[in-house]
Amino acid sequence: MLDKQKNQGLLQPYLRNVNVRWGKFDLSDLLQMPFEDGEAERYSIGQNDLVVCEGGEPGRCAIWTETESIKFQKALHRVRCSDGILNKYIQIILKTFYTNGMLESYYTGSTIKHLTGDALNSFLFPLPPTKEQLRIVDEVEKWEDVIDALDTEGKELSSAILQTKSHILDLAIHGKLVPQDPNDEPAIELLRRIN
Template sequence: MTNPNWTWQPLGELFEIGAGKTMSAAARAGTDKVPFLRTSNVLWDDIDLTEVDEMSIPPSELADKSLKAGDLLVCEGGEIGRAAVWDGRVPMMAFQNHLHRLRPIRGDVEPRFYVYFLQSAFTQLGIFEGAGNKTTIPNLSRNRLASLEVPHPSVAEQREIARALAKVREAIRVHDKAAATAQELKRAAMRELFTRGLRGEPQKETEIGPAPESWQIKAIGHVFEIVQGLSLKGNLSGGSDGVPFLRTSNVYWGRIDLKNVSRMHVAPELIGDRWLRLGDLLVCEGGEIGRAAVWESKEPGYTYQNHLHRLRPLIGGSIEPKFAAAWLEVGFCHRKVYEGAGNKTTIPNLSRARLAELPMPVPAIDEQRDIVAILDAIDRKIELHRKKRTVLEELFKALLHKLMTGEIRVDELDLS
């Protein structure tokens, strides 16, 4: 369904469509290189300049292969149709041949409106299914792109729709930036806390780096019971029946994501002591080895796969699982003290025996809890921004669909 009140025209009647420069050995080795965009730089309604490559382009070709502010870029390959507007933030920027450059040839065209229309058309409405050329790797040729029928409301309406959707997108970016800032604050706090502690003690050098003088260094297997999870062995459930279990894909640094939980067919009595309990520490055996988070749910009936280790404090031990999870992030990601900890197989993995041998710091339990409280406060801030971002993302998708189908009109919106 599309907006019945709009007129429609081929995209090629609204935009001049230019082709980018093909990367070659000569372009790679030449002199006077200029930066250029690839499809990986073009996201939906965003240009990512984190990694920008360069190539040599002859002066005679440069004007034809470079960008101006307001140019609409559309991916020819990869996620075909993905689009964003170049904002001119860099004075000279070229583009590769896997991108199309669309430059308005009429004054009644707002490029950003067409970014949003293409996003809705390709990701929601399905009206351009089959638009890609039928090759081994699907691609959107210039001719196919030019022939796509697109709406052409008044330029005033185009601008109002683009402004409304851009306002929500900007709010999403604000929360992305705030979450990233809080994440960096957490990394800095972790480095400081695991180096100096909270009691103002002198430091000592240890096998895992500097630590407060009173902190003990113990093998993980001396403070935790370690039990590997269950092997699937073809028992994966394809539906909602069976026992829910966690995979490595559910375990992130410091948090567990239950959006996509798999199930397996297994007799409950065979699970034994592999039922998860509040406070269990889960550590990845494969994938990003060592990645760890604590199970904080009181909901019973969950188990875990054999690519995860479950760590439970030994009776009489003085260890806080969330402190250990934070340390593993420091040890694996920041200090790199566990490099080479994985078993040397085709796919690196962290065996139970290797994990049990790894040294970790063990301060007094009250200091562990104080450190956890500081990191939890930062985590709550990060989670707040993530939740707000999720709400705004759903709002954006709903608005995008309703505006492009005519279910609501832009003059009915109040986003103040």
């Protein structure tokens, strides 16, 4: 990437660590880098490849679902699952191990943690039969949908609460919250006396 003499070929967009989120990709700020024709297989992510971050949040991963392939840089790992292993199941396992702190034993580095290719290759995880993996994936996706819906509803409720508070405050400031006593002095007079 940084060696100008080796950097030859056609400029193409590529994924960086920051583009990979848990379960999805952020393609809003893709950079470009030259790739030669002979590098296509080595640096291409194809449909259904699992993309795993080496740094940042080591183990953070998402499945590339696009039909068009994309390039990636060396701070990411491309995982192509063998028959009988579901990429979505591996994604769930990596997130579970990350969340529970069990992935940390695979990290290198004391201050900046990395999940190297060798560490990822040695990653031990439970591997049930394919039908059971599929059942687990379906169950997790069902609950993720419920959680997402609750999260959306929670955000909408928070927004409604803020708007209601703002409206009540506005009514109070304008003296419309409670009936006004015509004998009360205007607020401007009260402020003059306070000053």
